[in-house]
Amino acid sequence: MKKFLALILALVMAFSLIACGQKANQGGESTNTNTLSGTADETYVMNVFVSGVEYWFPVYAGMKDACKQLGVSCSYGGTTEYDAQAQVDSFEADLAKSPKGILISPIVEDAFVEPINRAISQGVAVVTYASDSPDSNRQAYVTSDNAHEGAIAARTICDAMGGTGSVMVLRNPGQDNHNRRCDAFISTVEAEYPNIKVVADVATNQNEQNGYDAVMATYQKYPDLGGVFCPEGVSIVGGAKAAKELGTGIRCLCVDTNDTLLDMLKEGDMFGLICPDQYMQGYLGMLSLFVAAHPEKVNPMNERKALNENIMGISIDNGLTIITKDTADYYYVAKYAQSIGYADVNDMLSAYKAG
Amino acid sequence: MNETQVKKSSPVLDFFKRLKNARETSLILIIVAICIVLSITNPYFAKWANIQTLLGSIAINGILTIGMIIVMISGGLDLSIGAVMCMSMAFSAKAITLGVPPILAILIGLVGAAVCGFVIGQIVTKLNLSHFIVTLCFMGIARGVVYVMTSGISISLVSNLKTMPTLAFIGSGYIGGTVPMSFVIFLALAIAADLYARKSSGMRKVYYTGSNEMAAKHSGIKINRVKVLACVACSVLAGIASVIYMSKYSGVSVSAGEGAEMTALSAAVIGGVSMNGGKGTVAGGLLGLLFIVLIQDAMNLFSVQAFWQDLIRYVIVLLAVILDVLQERARKKKNS
Numbered sequence: 001m002k003k004f005l006a007l008i009l010a011l012v013m014a015f016s017l018i019a020c021g022q023k024a025n026q027g028g029e030s031t032n033t034n035t036l037s038g039t040a041d042e043t044y045v046m047n048v049f050v051s052g053v054e055y056w057f058p059v060y061a062g063m064k065d066a067c068k069q070l071g072v073s074c075s076y077g078g079t080t081e082y083d084a085q086a087q088v089d090s091f092e093a094d095l096a097k098s099p100k101g102i103l104i105s106p107i108v109e110d111a112f113v114e115p116i117n118r119a120i121s122q123g124v125a126v127v128t129y130a131s132d133s134p135d136s137n138r139q140a141y142v143t144s145d146n147a148h149e150g151a152i153a154a155r156t157i158c159d160a161m162g163g164t165g166s167v168m169v170l171r172n173p174g175q176d177n178h179n180r181r182c183d184a185f186i187s188t189v190e191a192e193y194p195n196i197k198v199v200a201d202v203a204t205n206q207n208e209q210n211g212y213d214a215v216m217a218t219y220q221k222y223p224d225l226g227g228v229f230c231p232e233g234v235s236i237v238g239g240a241k242a243a244k245e246l247g248t249g250i251r252c253l254c255v256d257t258n259d260t261l262l263d264m265l266k267e268g269d270m271f272g273l274i275c276p277d278q279y280m281q282g283y284l285g286m287l288s289l290f291v292a293a294h295p296e297k298v299n300p301m302n303e304r305k306a307l308n309e310n311i312m313g314i315s316i317d318n319g320l321t322i323i324t325k326d327t328a329d330y331y332y333v334a335k336y337a338q339s340i341g342y343a344d345v346n347d348m349l350s351a352y353k354a355g
Numbered sequence: 356m357n358e359t360q361v362k363k364s365s366p367v368l369d370f371f372k373r374l375k376n377a378r379e380t381s382l383i384l385i386i387v388a389i390c391i392v393l394s395i396t397n398p399y400f401a402k403w404a405n406i407q408t409l410l411g412s413i414a415i416n417g418i419l420t421i422g423m424i425i426v427m428i429s430g431g432l433d434l435s436i437g438a439v440m441c442m443s444m445a446f447s448a449k450a451i452t453l454g455v456p457p458i459l460a461i462l463i464g465l466v467g468a469a470v471c472g473f474v475i476g477q478i479v480t481k482l483n484l485s486h487f488i489v490t491l492c493f494m495g496i497a498r499g500v501v502y503v504m505t506s507g508i509s510i511s512l513v514s515n516l517k518t519m520p521t522l523a524f525i526g527s528g529y530i531g532g533t534v535p536m537s538f539v540i541f542l543a544l545a546i547a548a549d550l551y552a553r554k555s556s557g558m559r560k561v562y563y564t565g566s567n568e569m570a571a572k573h574s575g576i577k578i579n580r581v582k583v584l585a586c587v588a589c590s591v592l593a594g595i596a597s598v599i600y601m602s603k604y605s606g607v608s609v610s611a612g613e614g615a616e617m618t619a620l621s622a623a624v625i626g627g628v629s630m631n632g633g634k635g636t637v638a639g640g641l642l643g644l645l646f647i648v649l650i651q652d653a654m655n656l657f658s659v660q661a662f663w664q665d666l667i668r669y670v671i672v673l674l675a676v677i678l679d680v681l682q683e684r685a686r687k688k689k690n691s
Contacts (some may be wrong), residue, residue, distance in 0.1 A: 182661075201661045216407075218658070
């Protein structure tokens with residue numbers, strides 16, 4: 001009997017030691033990052049508005065690369081429409097699939113406050129990119145600084161004009177990040193170029209014809225019109241066409257790229273294109289999203305982790321590039337997709353399943 | 356007595372009487388008033404360069420509006436015209452980039468648009484569905500075809516148009532260096548459509564069908580055929596507009612034509628084309644479009660701040676519609 005009790009005691013002690021050892025090990029893992037990788041069943045979603053627009057494609061390529069490196073799955077989605085309600089619906093549909101995280105570019109700030117907060121309360125990490133919802137509890141925001149884009153555009157155009165003349169803006173009033181670019185453009189011109197006047201700020205609403213008409217009409221009134229800034233790549237096509245017809249050297253610059261704009265740039269019909277680093281936007285967005293979904297992987301020196309709060313609350317600038325005639329060839333999406341190993345753009349946009 | 360009868364039937368008097376009773380007259384007066392005010396208040400309005408801009412900017416929407424007017428007279432409406440225009444030009448542009456000769460490429464686009472109109476017409480008539488829902492679906496279908504075809508990437512014709520001067524001239528050329536070619540195409544279509552609408556027996560069938568479908572049917576008109584043809588005509592006109600669009604803007608963006616249906620619809624309604632069918636003229640609808648274009652031009656010339664533009668534009672449009680309706684009521688009351 002004594003021998004039996006001694007054996008039981010020995011076994012209990014042995015199991016206790018093993019258990020303690022394991023606990024010590026787990027403790028070490030939880031306070032240190034070990035490897036930055038997830039599990040194959042973790043899915044992350046990219047949600048966009050007007051999902052057919054090529055701006056998003058390299059962003060998703062960046063997210064997909066990050067997911068491959070992290071060993072997690074991802075998919076591309078959102079709404080094909082330019083409509084806040086449609087995007088909220090698509091976001092909620094994504095949420096219903098219980099992803100680990102959602103990387104979203106919200107069409108308008110306020111419409112997403114409640115949906116994003118609800119997602120986070122359900123344990124789904126949310127990071128915004130390109131456009132933001134600052135009043136929500138989103139865990140990070142990755143963008144090229146819209147104000148910086150507007151300021152760079154103003155300096156690029158105004159310097160080329162020699163610091164005198166008139167400039168105009170083709171605006172899309174419904175989109176927040178576009179408004180920030182336009183406002184920064186105008187304030188930079190006003191602050192830094194006393195001899196250049198912003199003579200028109202026209203709502204062209206992403207329409208070529210409106211862009212054409214606006215530039216033509218403004219030129220009648222201000223023949224010294226030397227520059228046109230547009231925060232998107234549709235109206236500016238019309239604006240550049242008008243500038244070409246007028247033949248007075250009006251410089252057209254926008255924040256966007258697509259095949260037509262790149263061809264126009266190479267032909268000299270466009271003065272410049274400002275391109276946020278889309279790939280890095282997606283790549284850094286995914287890394288942020290992963291960390292937001294796995295706070296146990298990092299040890300920030302603050303109280304947030306202990307209080308179970310968002311550990312980040314950060315904004316990341318993904319940078320921008322001014323595309324020139326010489327560098328335009330790097331920005332054709334179809335060529336880019338093939339250059340990084342995809343058969344075509346559809347292949348690049350396909351879902352990635354880890355494991 | 357005979358002298359009085361002769362006086363009453365004088366062509367000049369008849370003309371003025373018709374003009375007085377025409378629904379378009381009030382709109383013409385409003386437009387003339389706007390032009391006078393703009394000419395006085397803005398020194399740039401009456402300049403030829405600005406008029407050239409107006410002419411150029413009316414062409415694409417004008418052709419779309421003609422199509423919308425025809426469908427509306429037949430008792431329907433077409434919300435898919437912007438998307439069908441985009442699809443048609445995507446077909447043509449893709450064909451051009453693949454080396455198809457421009458004329459054949461344009462034909463491909465026009466056939467694509469015509470097929471779209473034919474299918475819309477067939478669904479509307481065979482299944483007795485409303486134009487609203489069918490064309491709303493086709494707005495998405497046509498846009499979806501563009502997305503699938505292009506994978507969301509715009510089709511650039513910048514380099515192709517350099518070797519296709521005739522195609523480039525359609526959208527960007529000026530006849531005699533003064534009148535935009537696109538406007539000449541529009542004007543030719545507008546005159547042809549207006550004369551056809553006023554004089555042809557075919558178009559009278561469209562009016563009968565739109566005003567009273569059952570009565571038209573009992574009087575031997577093949578109303579389904581009329582409706583299908585109206586849909587085909589509307590889509591083909593969207594196809595023609597697409598050629599100008601593609602040429603003018605050197606390619607196709609996937610968002611091309613978004614909102615065009617609302618401009619065409621607003622223009623038609625302002626111009627007195629009835630939403631219930633059977634009423635309206637091509638000239639009236641196009642005057643409605645001219646009114647819209649003038650307001651936008653005025654806002655550009657006066658450098659109205661972006662955030663105010665939609666508010667101002669649509670308040671003025673609403674006031675014009677109200678004024679037009681009130682005048683129409685007064686005219687009817689007086690005539691009765």
